[in-house]
Amino acid sequence: MGSISTTTVPTNAELMEALAAVGAAYFQDFAAAAARHGLSSSQAKALGSVQEPVPMRALAGRLGCDASNVTGIVDRLETLGLANREAAAGDRRVKIVVITAEGREILNRIRGEMARTHQAFEAMTDEQRIALHSICRQVLPVLAGRTVAPQ
Amino acid sequence: MGSISTTTVPTNAELMEALAAVGAAYFQDFAAAAARHGLSSSQAKALGSVQEPVPMRALAGRLGCDASNVTGIVDRLETLGLANREAAAGDRRVKIVVITAEGREILNRIRGEMARTHQAFEAMTDEQRIALHSICRQVLPVLAGRTVAPQ
DNA sequence: GTCAAAGCTTGAGTTACTGAAGCACTCGGC
DNA sequence: GCCGAGTGCTTCAGTAACTCAAGCTTTGAC
Numbered sequence: 001m002g003s004i005s006t007t008t009v010p011t012n013a014e015l016m017e018a019l020a021a022v023g024a025a026y027f028q029d030f031a032a033a034a035a036r037h038g039l040s041s042s043q044a045k046a047l048g049s050v051q052e053p054v055p056m057r058a059l060a061g062r063l064g065c066d067a068s069n070v071t072g073i074v075d076r077l078e079t080l081g082l083a084n085r086e087a088a089a090g091d092r093r094v095k096i097v098v099i100t101a102e103g104r105e106i107l108n109r110i111r112g113e114m115a116r117t118h119q120a121f122e123a124m125t126d127e128q129r130i131a132l133h134s135i136c137r138q139v140l141p142v143l144a145g146r147t148v149a150p151q
Numbered sequence: 152m153g154s155i156s157t158t159t160v161p162t163n164a165e166l167m168e169a170l171a172a173v174g175a176a177y178f179q180d181f182a183a184a185a186a187r188h189g190l191s192s193s194q195a196k197a198l199g200s201v202q203e204p205v206p207m208r209a210l211a212g213r214l215g216c217d218a219s220n221v222t223g224i225v226d227r228l229e230t231l232g233l234a235n236r237e238a239a240a241g242d243r244r245v246k247i248v249v250i251t252a253e254g255r256e257i258l259n260r261i262r263g264e265m266a267r268t269h270q271a272f273e274a275m276t277d278e279q280r281i282a283l284h285s286i287c288r289q290v291l292p293v294l295a296g297r298t299v300a301p302q
Numbered sequence: 303g304t305c306a307a308a309g310c311t312t313g314a315g316t317t318a319c320t321g322a323a324g325c326a327c328t329c330g331g332c
Numbered sequence: 333g334c335c336g337a338g339t340g341c342t343t344c345a346g347t348a349a350c351t352c353a354a355g356c357t358t359t360g361a362c
Contacts, residue, residue, distance in 0.1 A: 007281050007285070009277045009280055009281055010280055010281065010284040012269060012272050013262070014284065015272060015280060015283065015284055016262060016265075016268065016272075018283075018284055018287035018288060018291070019177060019268075019283075019287060020177075020181075020199070021287070021291055021295070022287045022290065022291055022294060023174045023177055023178065024196075024215075025291065025294040025295040025296075026170060026171075026174055026294060027174065027178075028215045029294065030171075031215070045175075048171070064175075064179045064182070111164075111167060114167075116293060116294050116295075116296060117167065117170075117294065118163060119293050119294075120290040120293045120294045121163050121166060121167075123289065123290060123293050124286065124289075124290065126160045128282070128286050128289075129160055129161055129166060130158050130159075130160055130161065131279070131282045131283075131286070132166065132169075132170075132282075132283070132286055133161040133165065133166055133169055134158065135275065135279050135282070135283055136169035136170060136172070136173045137169060138274065138275075138279075139173060139271040139274060139275065140169070140172055140173055140176065142267060142270050142271045142274050143173060143176040143177060143180065143267050143268065143270075143271045144172070144176045144267075145176075145267060
């Protein structure tokens with residue numbers, strides 16, 4: 001490892017402040033891009049969570065909200081033609097949310113139109129990209145509550 | 152800086168996926184801690200945005216939502232005794248939101264209780280902390296739309 | 303003084319979200 | 333085969349978040 005040079009190690013509070021600011025800005029970029037396509041941020045977030053088919057219950061887990069809430073969100077996605085409910089083979093209680101081709105296209109378009117996020121990426125060096133990616137992957141299991149079993 | 156070793160540079164899509172996952176997990180940790188103190192995530196986010204006094208209009212800008220929305224959020228914070236509206240000297244149209252001592256205490260308590268976030272910080276080396284902090288500070292102006300005029 | 307514009311609130315209407323029932327289905331045991 | 337506990341989804345209140353369109357007060361320029 002190289003020199004830490006003159007830079008001092010940031011405190012937890014400083015890191016938290018910086019992370020929160022970046023997170024909020026990223027989210028606003030996301031919400032704005034989604035709104036341009038007539039989607040609320042909840043709907044767009046749900047769409048991004050069903051790139052592979054997911055049961056309603058599991059989707060609620062991913063979104064961190066109550067299952068009854070997901071009913072309404074998926075209702076609206078279905079009305080818009082962006083996702084469908086399919087019966088699960090083997091358990092007729094379960095309904096599986098499946099993204100449609102149109103849903104996938106809109107999702108890609110939204111991600112492509114997050115201009116500020118892309119600008120931010122372009123402002124980073126290769127070393128920074130590698131560092132950020134590796135930090136994210138290392139930290140995610142802890143942050144998401146899967147303290148053990150790192151695949 | 153040292154060697155990039157075998158690690159390859161992540162694509163924009165990979166970075167975006169990783170960032171989104173970390174952002175979502177961070178937000179859930181935040182929302183859960185706020186809920187333990189009877190605050191919604193919007194209320195807690197607003198509370199964190201008024202550490203210094205802020206006019207209603209500017210607060211709407213920080214939260215990325217309509218000004219009329221802020222009226223309701225601040226109403227509830229005021230009912231809870233966590234913030235107050237004060238008249239601005241010099242312009243009687245403006246109302247300035249000021250956090251109370253109790254508000255500040257609850258905010259600190261929420262931040263202190265974000266257990267998973269703190270765990271994630273503790274799992275990082277000093278080099279990683281420095282790198283993350285520096286990347287965040289560098290990227291924030293771009294991501295927040297202040298492309299020119301740093302600080 | 304007048305008038306456009308800015309800052310905040312109110313009102314109507316939709317979405318997001320929670321908690322408590324409720325219905326349909328599964329699976330274990332008897 | 334049937335009964336009962338448990339699971340998955342929906343429905344139904346009820347509240348909060350959010351937007352848009354008016355509305356009111358104040359400001360500042362002319």
